[in-house]
Amino acid sequence: MPTVKNWQLGREMHYPYDAAWPKRQLAFVFNTNRCIACQTCTMACKSTWTFSKGQEHMWWNNVETKPYGGYPQGWDVKLLAMLEKENPGRQVWRDGTFTGKTVFEAARDRAGEQPQRALGYLPSDDEWRYPNTGEDVAVAPKGAPGKAHATGVALSAGSPAHQTWFFYLQRLCNHCSYPACLAACPRKAIYKRPEDGIVLIDQERCRGYRKCMEACPYKKPMYRSTTRTAEKCIGCYPRVTGKEPLTGGAPTEARCMTSCVGKIRLQGLVEIGPDGRWKEDRNNPLYFLVHVAKVALPLYPQFGTQPNGYYIPPRWVPRAYLEQMFGPGVAEAIDAYQAPSRELLAVLSLFRATQKIIFRYEVKAGKKVYETTANGKQWELFDDTAIAYGHDGREIARTTVEEPFFVRPEAHSNGI
Ligand code: SF4
Ligand code: SF4
Numbered sequence: 531m532p533t534v535k536n537w538q539l540g541r542e543m544h545y546p547y548d549a550a551w552p553k554r555q556l557a558f559v560f561n562t563n564r565c566i567a568c569q570t571c572t573m574a575c576k577s578t579w580t581f582s583k584g585q586e587h588m589w590w591n592n593v594e595t596k597p598y599g600g601y602p603q604g605w606d607v608k609l610l611a612m613l614e615k616e617n618p619g620r621q622v623w624r625d626g627t628f629t630g631k632t633v634f635e636a637a638r639d640r641a642g643e644q645p646q647r648a649l650g651y652l653p654s655d656d657e658w659r660y661p662n663t664g665e666d667v668a669v670a671p672k673g674a675p676g677k678a679h680a681t682g683v684a685l686s687a688g689s690p691a692h693q694t695w696f697f698y699l700q701r702l703c704n705h706c707s708y709p710a711c712l713a714a715c716p717r718k719a720i721y722k723r724p725e726d727g728i729v730l731i732d733q734e735r736c737r738g739y740r741k742c743m744e745a746c747p748y749k750k751p752m753y754r755s756t757t758r759t760a761e762k763c764i765g766c767y768p769r770v771t772g773k774e775p776l777t778g779g780a781p782t783e784a785r786c787m788t789s790c791v792g793k794i795r796l797q798g799l800v801e802i803g804p805d806g807r808w809k810e811d812r813n814n815p816l817y818f819l820v821h822v823a824k825v826a827l828p829l830y831p832q833f834g835t836q837p838n839g840y841y842i843p844p845r846w847v848p849r850a851y852l853e854q855m856f857g858p859g860v861a862e863a864i865d866a867y868q869a870p871s872r873e874l875l876a877v878l879s880l881f882r883a884t885q886k887i888i889f890r891y892e893v894k895a896g897k898k899v900y901e902t903t904a905n906g907k908q909w910e911l912f913d914d915t916a917i918a919y920g921h922d923g924r925e926i927a928r929t930t931v932e933e934p935f936f937v938r939p940e941a942h943s944n945g946i
């Protein structure tokens with residue numbers, strides 16, 4: 531049986547196929563701290579791709595409130611419980627390495643059960659019924675459901691998490707490096723594009739067996755009864771490949787990314803090396819955020835698909851919850867976010883500065899504008915300028931760390 535290297539797990543793992551890596555990979559970073567759950571991203575995807583008959587329940591992009599929300603309902607809690615049942619007490623990380631079983635390994639080792647390529651389940655119709663249950667529902671104090679904690683809402687050095695908390699989790703297909711949907715498809719209808727790593731379902735080959743829906747740990751393929759096929763996020767590939775007239779044919783970020791009101795999303799393409807890891811590309815903003823600043827982490831890396839979506843964890847949420855969701859590195863990521871370096875702050879200011887994909891950035895030093903204490907140390911704010919460059923090396927955006935402040939003339943103060 532083939533083994534592949536999964537760098538997010540810090541080890542080799544079992545996968546039904548040999549590794550095959552694309553030249554470049556679509557990847558994205560979401561800053562959960564800034565999301566306002568406006569669902570503009572969700573509607574941007576829906577109005578572009580899933581507005582037809584048979585697609586009513588399809589939300590390829592959705593934003594759910596954690597810990598209670600989920601679409602389909604309970605998708606992550608259910609799978610975590612299934613994995614725990616297969617490998618009780620041993621689904622743990624040791625020194626940055628995951629020593630438990632991934633969905634592929636748990637399926638391989640399952641004795642006497644119906645064989646699966648990846649451990650999973652098919653959600654019931656009921657679980658697909660409500661895309662946003664649990665919206666804005668916070669964790670209550672122990673033993674007092676429905677009540678808010680009297681003193682649970684301040685962050686300080688001694689209390690780094692709220693006791694009453696929730697946060698928004700933005701979700702779409704992760705265009706995984708080892709897709710479980712692809713591994714499970716008996717028709718070989720699912721493929722990963724060599725040019726950008728986008729994972730697609732060939733609608734001609736698909737026969738609607740729904741094995742992908744069962745296997746995907748993130749539950750992102752969805753069944754369409756009018757065509758009897760499965761459909762999923764297509765990574766807005768026409769935009770990524772430069773077919774968007776709005777940007778004059780430049781590689782353009784996906785609809786759910788560019789429409790983000792909270793400016794929490796940055797999507798791009800990263801170079802993949804011969805070993806399947808991201809090639810060192812210091813000034814690609816995604817490479818910087820994930821591998822240099824180490825401020826963004828994958829969603830449930832322990833599932834084993836090596837997802838290409840990364841999240842800056844919410845800083846007010848109890849660490850144990852976040853560690854289960856994002857793996858090791860949570861404390862370091864939150865520290866880096868709370869007292870950002872000059873470069874990190876400049877890169878964060880590039881989020882949603884342009885619709886075009888940023889391939890490289892550079893930072894020009896500005897003057898000091900503020901100082902304070904953060905993480906127990908002195909911290910200074912500089913009004914640096916971040917400059918973004920596109921696929922052809924030309925400048926596509928420029929922004930400063932301090933947002934410009936405009937005062938509307940009195941004559942227009944009460945109207946447009
Ligand atoms: S998130 Fe699910 S549907 Fe998307 S590539 Fe990964 S396994 Fe496949
Ligand atoms: S990348 Fe495109 S297809 Fe995928 S969820 Fe976002 S808008 Fe929808």
Ligand code: SF4
Nearest residue numbers: 565568569571790792
């Ligand atoms: S558009 Fe942005 S801020 Fe609004 S819900 Fe989506 S990710 Fe969050």
